[in-house]
Amino acid sequence: xxxxxxxxxxxxxxxxxxxxxxxxxxxxxxxxxxxxxxxxxxxxxxxxxxxxxxxxxxxxxxxxxxxxxxxxxxxxxxxxxxxxxxxxxxxxxxx
Numbered sequence: 001x002x003x004x005x006x007x008x009x010x011x012x013x014x015x016x017x018x019x020x021x022x023x024x025x026x027x028x029x030x031x032x033x034x035x036x037x038x039x040x041x042x043x044x045x046x047x048x049x050x051x052x053x054x055x056x057x058x059x060x061x062x063x064x065x066x067x068x069x070x071x072x073x074x075x076x077x078x079x080x081x082x083x084x085x086x087x088x089x090x091x092x093x094x095x
Contacts, residue, residue, distance in 0.1 A: 007070060010077045017080030020087070027092040032083070040079055047071050 025031055048071060055064050 007073050011073050014073070014077040014080045017077075017084055021080065021083045024087050024092060029092040030086055030090045032086075036082070040075075043078075044075055047075065 048068065051064075051067055051071060055067060
């Protein structure tokens with residue numbers, strides 16, 4: 001990813017998206033399907049497991065923690081971007 005500022009902006013936008021998604025679901029919006037959750041879990045494993053295998057035994061623990069933190073922020077932001085697309089394409093029903 002990059003510097004601290006990039007991570008901070010991504011994290012702030014992702015948290016804001018999670019709050020908006022929570023409100024959207026409370027208003028009767030579309031919830032994530034099981035298939036999307038499985039795809040997200042698969043993507044997470046495909047990113048994290050190789051990082052642990054390659055950098056775990058070789059590098060220092062602090063660098064590994066920072067790398068995993070950046071991966072977590074990136075995955076969280078990508079999940080919320082996907083949820084934003086769902087909210088945009090499926091407005092909540094107004095009953």
